Amino acid sequence: MKQYLFVAVMATFFLYACSRKEEKHEHALPVAYHIKNFAKYSSNCQGDSLQCASFEVSYPEFSGIDTAISLMIKFKIDSAVSAGYSEGLVQTLEQTGNIFIEEYENFIQADSEAIGMGGWYHTTDVTVNIAGDSLVSLTVNTDDYSGGAHPNAAVTFININPRTGKTATLSDFLKPGYQAALTKLGEAIFRRERELADTASFKNNFFDFPDDKFKLNQNYGFTKEGIQFFYNSYEVAPYAAGPTDVIIPYSEIKDWLK
Numbered sequence: 001m002k003q004y005l006f007v008a009v010m011a012t013f014f015l016y017a018c019s020r021k022e023e024k025h026e027h028a029l030p031v032a033y034h035i036k037n038f039a040k041y042s043s044n045c046q047g048d049s050l051q052c053a054s055f056e057v058s059y060p061e062f063s064g065i066d067t068a069i070s071l072m073i074k075f076k077i078d079s080a081v082s083a084g085y086s087e088g089l090v091q092t093l094e095q096t097g098n099i100f101i102e103e104y105e106n107f108i109q110a111d112s113e114a115i116g117m118g119g120w121y122h123t124t125d126v127t128v129n130i131a132g133d134s135l136v137s138l139t140v141n142t143d144d145y146s147g148g149a150h151p152n153a154a155v156t157f158i159n160i161n162p163r164t165g166k167t168a169t170l171s172d173f174l175k176p177g178y179q180a181a182l183t184k185l186g187e188a189i190f191r192r193e194r195e196l197a198d199t200a201s202f203k204n205n206f207f208d209f210p211d212d213k214f215k216l217n218q219n220y221g222f223t224k225e226g227i228q229f230f231y232n233s234y235e236v237a238p239y240a241a242g243p244t245d246v247i248i249p250y251s252e253i254k255d256w257l258k
Helices: 002-021 067-082 093-110 112-117 179-194
Strands: 032-041 053-063 120-131 136-145 152-160 220-222 226-231 244-249
Touching: 032 093, 032 120, 053 067, 053 093, 067 093, 067 120, 067 136, 067 152, 093 120, 120 220, 136 220, 152 220, 152 226, 179 244
Parallel strands: 053 120
Antiparallel strands: 032 053, 120 136, 136 152, 220 226, 226 244
16 A cells, blocks of 8 residues: 555656646756666675676666656666566565565575576666756666576666656657658568568568568667667567667758757
C-alpha cells in the first residue's frame, strides 16, 4: 500500500509542478549533471568472488533545471531499472536492489548446489546523449543475469524537455509528414546493418515485421549524430540474431528538421 501511495503522490506532484513550468522557458543556470553510483551485494560476496549477486547502477543527477523535473527524470530512471522486478510498480533503486538480492539469496537457499553455478548480476548504465535547454536524451543500457541459459541485455531511452517535463518526441523536432521519409531511411540502414538486399524478404531472413514490411519502432533516442532506433533481442528477431541499432544521421533528414 505504501508503494502505491508513493507512486500516486509522486505522479500528482510531477503533473502539478510541470504544468506550472510550461510558462517558464528560461533557466538561471545551464543544464548540467554529474554521475552517481548505486550498488548492493549479497551477503556471500567476498572480494572479487563471482559466486554472489551484484546490483549496480550508474546514472546522471541533473542541475540547472527545475527540481520537480529533475525528480521526474530520476523517477523515469527508477522505472526503467525496476521494470520486471516490481509487478508494474515503480520502485526506487534501493527497493529494486533489495528485491534482486533477496531473490538470489532465496534461490541459493533452496538449492545449495546453485552457488557453484555462478553468480547473478544486474548492471544498468544510464548515459547522457544530449543535455541541453530544450532536450535531455538518455540511453539506459541494462545487462542482467539471474540464472537460465543466457544473460539478457536491453537498451531503452528517456527523452525529456527540461523546460516542461514533457516527453520529447519525433514530432517536436521534425516537420509534419516526416514518417514516410524517416521510415525509408531507417529501412535502408536496417538492411545495411543486417546485410540484406534491397528486395530481400524480412520474413525469409527470420525478421518479424507485420506484413513483412519494415517499421520503425518507438524505442528511440536523440544523439549528437542522429536519431537512434534500437531493436532489442526478441523484438523483431530471435535471440541468437542479437539486437539491431539504426542511427539515422541528421544530415540525411535536414529537410525535415524544424
